[in-house]
Amino acid sequence: MLELNDLSGGYAGEDIVRDISFKVEEGELFGILGPNGSGKTTLLKIISGLLPNSNGELTLQGKPLTVYSSKELARVMAVLPQHTEQFFSYTVKETVSLGRYSHKKGLFQTWKENDEETVQKVMKQTGVAEFQAQYIHELSGGERQRVFLAQALAQEPEVLLLDEPTNHLDLSYQKELLDMLKKLTNERKLTVISIFHDLNLAGLYCDRILLLEKGKIVSINKPNEVLKEERIRAVYKTSIQKQYHPEVPKPQLFLIPEDQEQRKVQINESCLRITDEYISLSSEVYLKCMSSGVTGSGTGWFQTFVNRHVPKTYCCNNHLEEMSGYLRENGFDPSETIGMMTAVILEDVSYRFFEEESFSVFIVVTAGTGNAVDASSSRQHEFMQVPGTINTWVFVNGNISEEAFIQSIMTATEAKVKVLQEMNIKDRLTDTLATGTSTDSILIAATQTGEMLQYAGTATPLGKLIGHGVYTCTSTALKNYLRRGKQ
Numbered sequence: 001m002l003e004l005n006d007l008s009g010g011y012a013g014e015d016i017v018r019d020i021s022f023k024v025e026e027g028e029l030f031g032i033l034g035p036n037g038s039g040k041t042t043l044l045k046i047i048s049g050l051l052p053n054s055n056g057e058l059t060l061q062g063k064p065l066t067v068y069s070s071k072e073l074a075r076v077m078a079v080l081p082q083h084t085e086q087f088f089s090y091t092v093k094e095t096v097s098l099g100r101y102s103h104k105k106g107l108f109q110t111w112k113e114n115d116e117e118t119v120q121k122v123m124k125q126t127g128v129a130e131f132q133a134q135y136i137h138e139l140s141g142g143e144r145q146r147v148f149l150a151q152a153l154a155q156e157p158e159v160l161l162l163d164e165p166t167n168h169l170d171l172s173y174q175k176e177l178l179d180m181l182k183k184l185t186n187e188r189k190l191t192v193i194s195i196f197h198d199l200n201l202a203g204l205y206c207d208r209i210l211l212l213e214k215g216k217i218v219s220i221n222k223p224n225e226v227l228k229e230e231r232i233r234a235v236y237k238t239s240i241q242k243q244y245h246p247e248v249p250k251p252q253l254f255l256i257p258e259d260q261e262q263r264k265v266q267i268n269e270s271c272l273r274i275t276d277e278y279i280s281l282s283s284e285v286y287l288k289c290m291s292s293g294v295t296g297s298g299t300g301w302f303q304t305f306v307n308r309h310v311p312k313t314y315c316c317n318n319h320l321e322e323m324s325g326y327l328r329e330n331g332f333d334p335s336e337t338i339g340m341m342t343a344v345i346l347e348d349v350s351y352r353f354f355e356e357e358s359f360s361v362f363i364v365v366t367a368g369t370g371n372a373v374d375a376s377s378s379r380q381h382e383f384m385q386v387p388g389t390i391n392t393w394v395f396v397n398g399n400i401s402e403e404a405f406i407q408s409i410m411t412a413t414e415a416k417v418k419v420l421q422e423m424n425i426k427d428r429l430t431d432t433l434a435t436g437t438s439t440d441s442i443l444i445a446a447t448q449t450g451e452m453l454q455y456a457g458t459a460t461p462l463g464k465l466i467g468h469g470v471y472t473c474t475s476t477a478l479k480n481y482l483r484r485g486k487q
């Protein structure tokens with residue numbers, strides 16, 4: 001559709017962009033990224049024919065751009081520049097209608113039915129139809145931006161060039177605009193070439209991205225390849241971290257602000273509160289967590305942790321909703337709380353603080369084995385989700401990596417299984433040694449301050465402390481539970 005070969009160009013004889021070669025295919029959403037002044041707008045101006053190239057070739061649909069008359073070019077290509085100067089005395093509809101000009105022949109132009117249809121359609125698509133009779137100087141920056149986009153779409157182009165189209169748009173219109181462009185590229189095979197400042201929007205929506213630095217191509221590839229942590233740090237000279245979007249397999253980059261060091265706190269017994277109804281732990285700062293709680297499951301940052309006692313007969317169709325209601329009634333915000341349930345008498349909880357030279361862990365375990373299961377033969381069970389559970393909380397006063405979070409779960413689980421084996425806890429159905437209960441929950445929470453602890457396997461200092469700590473607390477909690485059962 002569009003091809004650049006060794007293209008250079010700039011202003012007043014000075015090249016700003018140099019040796020640029022790439023192809024954009026029909027129906028692609030192609031992003032141009034780069035720091036301020038890297039030459040994005042200059043490149044877009046050359047592609048649109050607004051600025052001549054000093055070197056190289058530029059072809060559109062196989063023909064050099066220079067052979068197109070301006071009207072011919074406007075029928076194939078529409079441009080939405082970065083700062084569109086408003087034409088003050090036009091209404092929205094009149095402004096959008098100007099987009100139809102390239103489709104008119106001769107001096108006396110007639111307004112046809114399909115012109116009206118196209119204008120109405122694009123005004124609807126861009127959400128400006130409702131104020132079509134208003135003057136554009138009466139609109140907000142974002143509304144005006146959408147009007148000019150509608151004007152570009154009214155040209156019914158095959159290639160749409162956009163310079164930061166989401167500039168001025170609020171969150172929902174950013175999404176709507178990009179969803180719309182994506183749809184047009186998929187359904188109408190519109191080719192979109194767009195400058196982005198927001199790397200995350202580019203990562204979410206672009207098929208491919210070109211990254212410019214000082215007028216030259218640094219990388220041109222799929223978003224995941226271009227948006228590599230090291231590369232973006234080097235090109236933008238800033239501290240970022242890359243992670244995947246939680247819902248779609250697209251890269252997202254997070255800025256790491258300076259002077260936002262976590263305040264140093266220690267999680268220990270003084271943060272714990274035990275009542276007949278629940279055990280809660282409150283931290284003065286947010287802790288980075290990985291958990292299988294009823295509320296707050298997965299990874300996130302939390303300050304409040306609740307292990308709630310429920311009767312053995314507890315049965316509920318929607319335990320998340322029920323638990324959220326319970327938390328709210330008791331003054332906890334369910335969206336900010338990791339909440340678990342247990343039928344165990346909470347007095348039988350076991351908790352202890354374990355310390356090494358540069359880090360420590362605080363462990364809290366409630367243990368019941370009413371639902372004890374041998375995981376290797378759990379297929380034989382038809383489970384009723386009744387609470388008879390081992391809930392394990394591991395608080396690390398230290399800074400732990402993602403892999404250490406996962407290894408902490410493994411190490412804690414291994415220590416728990418060891419206790420069940422030693423205490424000869426059996427799966428009642430299979431009469432084999434149990435490895436857990438069917439409703440066990442775990443929480444690993446870390447203050448993320450102090451020395452970096454990269455690993456938590458059983459051979460590492462952190463793993464050793466967690467293994468020993470979970471083993472000790474689970475043993476005590478289970479003994480308490482079994483003793484109560486005998487009484």
Ligand SMILES: Nc1ncnc2c1ncn2[C@@H]1O[C@H](COP(=O)(O)OP(=O)(O)OP(=O)(O)O)[C@@H](O)[C@H]1O
Nearest residue numbers: 011012016034035036037038039040041042043197
């Ligand atoms: N009309 C002009 N005449 C001369 N130099 C210009 C002109 N427009 C831009 N430049 C220079 O070209 C360089 C690249 O500018 P350009 O606008 O292409 O960068 P950009 O990547 O789009 O930047 P931004 O992210 O800030 O919009 C800058 O150093 C700029 O000063």
